[in-house]
Amino acid sequence: MAPANSGKVLGLLFVFITVVNSATIMEMIWSISQCQVRNTARKCYATACPAGWEKDPPFSNNLLCYSGVCCIQTDVNECLTNNGGCDSNAACANTIGSFTCTCNSGYTGNGFSCTDINECSTNNGGCDSNAVCANSIGSFSCTCNNGYSGNGFSCTDVNECLTNNGGCDSNAACANTIGSFTCTCNSGYTGNGFSCTDINECTSGSNNCGTAAICTNSIGTFSCACPSGYTGTPTIACTDINECMSSNNCQANSVCENSVGSYACNCLPGYTGDGLVACTDVNECLTNNGGCDSNAACANSIGSFTCTCNSGYTGSGTFCININECLTGNNNCVAPTVCIDTPGSFTCGCPAGYTGDPAVSCIDVNECLTNNGGCDSNAACANNVGSFTCTCNSGYTGDGFNCFNVNECLNGATCGANAVCIDTFGSYTCPCNTGYSGDGRVGCIDVNECNTNNGGCDSNAQCSNTIGSFSCGCLPGFTGNGLTCNNINECTASNLNNCHPQAACTDSIGSFTCACNSGYTGDGFTCTDVNECNTNGICNLQATCANVPGSYTCTCNTGYTGNGVTCNNINECLTAGSFTCGTNADCLDTEGSYTCVCKTGFTGDPKTECIAVINHPDCGTVPTPEIRIAFGENEQKCISPWQVSFRRFSNTGILNQVPSLANSAHQAGGVLIQSKWVLTTAFALIRAGRQSAADPFYTNTLFASIGDHNIDDNNGDEQFIRIKNVTFHPLSRFQISTDFFSLILTGVISPVQVSLPYQEYSFALVELERDVTLTDCARPACIPTVQDFPQTCGSPICKITGWGTNQDENLLGVLQKAEVQVFDFNACEALSYYRNNQVQTVQPLTTKCAVNSTGATPCSGDFGGTVICRDAASGKYVADGLSLMEQVTCNSNPTSSQFNIGDIRQAVDWIEQVIRANP
Incomplete structure (x- = not known):
């Protein structure tokens, strides 16, 4: 916002100040000034000429002010105010009727815009070849590289090894090099020189120990030694010592046994113990009779033992057998007794056929009294002295001990008619033949079986x-x-039963039954098909039933899957190619089908195409509704969340900078209308972003700050976002391709040559690199529709907001606002003489007028900033217009100011087309 008395007409378009002498704007009486018809250095003032101007004689040079006085401009020292508008890094020099701006040392430019000179880009800035040149704003510095010392313009090598061994490990050697140094680990160590660790030669194989020698690691080296029990040179070979051939400690009754590196003392057989201490006798007889035969006696001896067979046995003692005294005659039995051998001895007993005590008397035994004397069961037993005899019974033959049946049927025995002779033990029978009965020895008659x-x-x-x-x-x-x-199973073959082809045959004992198959009805011999589909509920509700002979089928309907009895909905949206939705539409599954719905922020036919909904659902809303508009005062924080500050990088020669408050300055305004789209004017964007044809594209000169409240401080709510692309309205006269604006800056085209037609369609859309995160302090304004505001005087709650960058005015850090009234096209055209032109000029079709009549200054606005109005029906704020390129001159006590604004309604179709083409 400019201070009062900041007014200096630059005339990029035209500025209009007038005096109101009545309470309402429609009662204003406009005065016409012809003071400047032929001399733009003259102007009408209400009462007296201000500083820098003097009264022109009345009617001189045919000049006229119908009211007030006509003043001619005298020389003004522009340098006394705001450094004449020169860059902060430039010197202002006053001249008669003008002034010059010259960039300070270390900067280059036209004086109005000065950029830092990067001295380092030429010959390293004059720094030493072993130094780094660092550019700074307006200057530069030289710093010697690591390993060198000096002032940067002269650098010499530093011997790092002289201090703390260069930082090398204590077990490393430091070696200086030009500009650097090296660290090398000592022998027996490994590492990068800055950190050295001991090498274990014993595990790494880097030792010279001989065969069988033991390697012992130590810090930085190692040693070799023969182990105990070995002798020799450890670096060549170690050999085993045979202690059994020399001195050893084996005791009596033991034997020495050599081993690799040692020896052992083992007790002799028959002894036990530690051969190095003592060996004692083992009594083998205590264990398993010493291994002697069970019929032998074991006798221990020192270091051994003996086995002796017991009486009545003979053998080696480890094996003993019985002696049969009855065979050797070494017995005392007397007849009729007999000798009977026993293990290890003998006894005398009575012979067979006798019984009694053999030492007293043996008497005859009647064998026939016991078990028939052993005769055959078909024999008779007869006792004799000392013996007996057996004689076979009648009908048997044999020796009495074994008697066999005599087959009488083979020896002349006869039977009656229809009978057969059958031998029996000791006799025979005559049974009737099968089918006959009677006495077989006489004759047999037929039997009815x-x-x-x-x-x-x-x-x-x-x-x-x-x-x-x-x-x-x-x-x-x-x-x-x-x-x-x-x-017989009649069901095994069709010729054995007469069941119907669609019947099941069931066998029964001696017969069979027929039953119609499932799906058929009848008695089994005749079967007809049953139409199951006539029964409700047989298939799933989402399936179709089809009758087939003897059965039916259930097929899930389109959009469902399953066996027909169970049908589950198919989610077509999960399978590519199974649904067709239009552009910017999402697939939404439904029972048995799917539907297409436009994505959030889009509308239209989702089956064909959804187009972007230009107005965000939350557009034009603020967290706390504003009760009133203060006139020309600070805007409340977050009450204008759509306000955008376009900030220019301090050094546009550096590409892809990270946006920040420190490396940039506010240049122009804009209005956020979508999460990644900002609307501004073509003039404001060119003025802020490309001040010459040599400037890089906007993506490297400007970035957008959304949610800002104080452009001088970090508020914590800002979102700094780089620019991705810029689109100008195709009918805009401001096109950088002709470098038109740079011609104005360099004076090739006079500002007065820029006439009203250049206000036509002066719109530009800025696409951000990413979406704005919507918060209470960052959200879009709505763009207007025909119904938002009729083409009449605007609502009194319309306001213009910004930080005041209408050309040279001083910026205020905190966002400003002022109340304005908006006139429609016809009213602006009727008031066109208000532009200080003698000849009435036709109002551009895409502009409207904004008028302030409340005593506040409209200088709160920015180039490209918005005039915002509140829709009474919805309560939402709508971006009605954009501040065009002229600067508003603010008097010390203004009562009314009028300025042109771009009519956003005239660009809505173009805005929608651009946004929808770049979703």
Whole structure:
């Protein structure tokens, strides 16, 4: 916001100040000034000429002010005010009627804009070849590289090894080099020189110890030694010492046994103990009789033992056998007794056929009294003295001890008719033949077998008697020989039953039954198809039933999957190619199908195409509704969250800088209308971002600050976002391609040559590199529709906000605001004479007028900043217009100011087209 008395007309377009002498703007009486018709250095003032101006004689040079006085401009020392508008890094020099700006040492430019000279880009800034040149704002510095010392313009090598061994490890050697140094670990150590560790030669294999020698590591070296029990040169070979051939400590009754590196003393057999201490006798007889035979005695001796067979046995002692005294005659038995051998001895006993005490008397035994004397059961026993005899009974033959039956049928025995002779033990019988009965020795007659137990036929057979026999025949439904009858399974072959083809045959004993298959009805011999689909609930509600012969099928309907009895919804949205939704639409699954819905922020036919909804749902809202608008005062924090500050990098020669408060300055305003889109004017963007054709593209000159409240401080709510792309309205006269604006800056084109037609379609859309994170202090304004504000005088709650960068005015850190009224196109056209032109000029089609009549200054606005109005119906704030390129001159006590604003309504179609083409 400019201070009062800051007014200096630059005339990029036109500025209009007038005096109001009535309470309402429609009652204003406008005065016409012709003071400047032929001399732009003259101007009408209400009462007296201000400083730098003097009264022109009345009617001189045919100049006229219908009211007030006409003043001519005298020389003003522009350098006394704001350094004449020169860059802060430039010197201002006053001249008669003008002034010059010259960039300070270390800077380059036209004086109005000075940029730092990077001295380091030429010959390293004059620094030593072993130094680094660092550019700084307006100057530079030289710093010697590591390993060198000096003032940067002259650098000499530093011997790092002279101090603390250069930082090398205590077990390393430091070696100085030009500009640096090296560290090398000492022998026996390894590492990078700055850190050295001992090498274990014993584990790494880097030692010279001989065969069988022991390697011992130590710090920085190692040693070799032969182990105990070895002798020799440890660096060549160590050999085993045979202690059994020299001195050893083996005791009596032990033997020495050499081993590799040592020896052992082992007790001799028959002794036990430690051969190095003592060996004592082992009594082998205490364990398992010393290994002697069980019929032998063990006798221990020193270091050994003996085995001796017991009396009555003979052998080696470890093996003893019985002596049979009855065979050797070494017994005292007397007849009729007999000698009987026993293990290790003998006894005398009575012989067979006798009993009694052999030492007293042996008497005859009657063998026939016991078990028939052992005779055959078909024999008779007869006792004799000392013996007995056996004689076979009648009908048997043999020696009495074994008697065999005599077969009388083979020796002339006879039977009656229809009988057969059958031998028996000791005799014979004459049984009737099968089918006959009677006394077989006389004769036999026919028997009817069928009268008893069906003749033995199977229960499923018919018995038929015959002379001397009978026959069995299986009943129908059975098969077999009659004695055994098995059921016939008629169901095994179609020629055995007459069931229907769609019936199941079930066998039964001697017969069968027929039952229609599932899906058919009837008696089994005749079956007809059942239509199951006539039964409700047989298939899933989301399936189609189809009758087939004997059965049915259930098929899940389109959009479902399963076996028809169970059908589950198919989520078409999970499988690519199974759904078709339009651009910017999402697939939403439904039961049995799917639907397409436009993504958030888009609208249209989701089956074909969804286009971006230009106005965000939260556009034009503030966290706390504003009660009133203070006139020309500080704006409350977060009450204008759509306000955008375009900040210019201090050094545009550095590409891809990180945006920050420290490396930039506020240049122009804009309004956030989508999460990544800012609307501003073409004039403001070119003025701020490309001050000459040599300037880089906007992505490297400007960035946007959203949520800012005080542009001089970090508020904590700012979001600094770089610019991705810039799109100018195709009908805008400001196109950087012709470098039109740089021609104005350099004076090739006079500012007065910039006429009203250049206000037409002066719109620019800035696309940010990323979306703005919507917060209470950062959210978009709505763009207008036809219904938002009718083309009449604007609501009194419209306001203009900004920091006041309308050309040369001083910036205020805190966001400013002022109340304005908006006039429609017709009213602006009627008031076109208000532009200090003698000839009425037609109002540009895409502009409107904004008028302040409350005593506040409209200098609060920025180039490209917005005039915001509140929609009474929705309560939302709508971006109605944009501040165009002219500077507003502010008097010390203004009562009314009018200025042009770009009509955003005229650009809505173009805004929507650009945003929807770049979602």
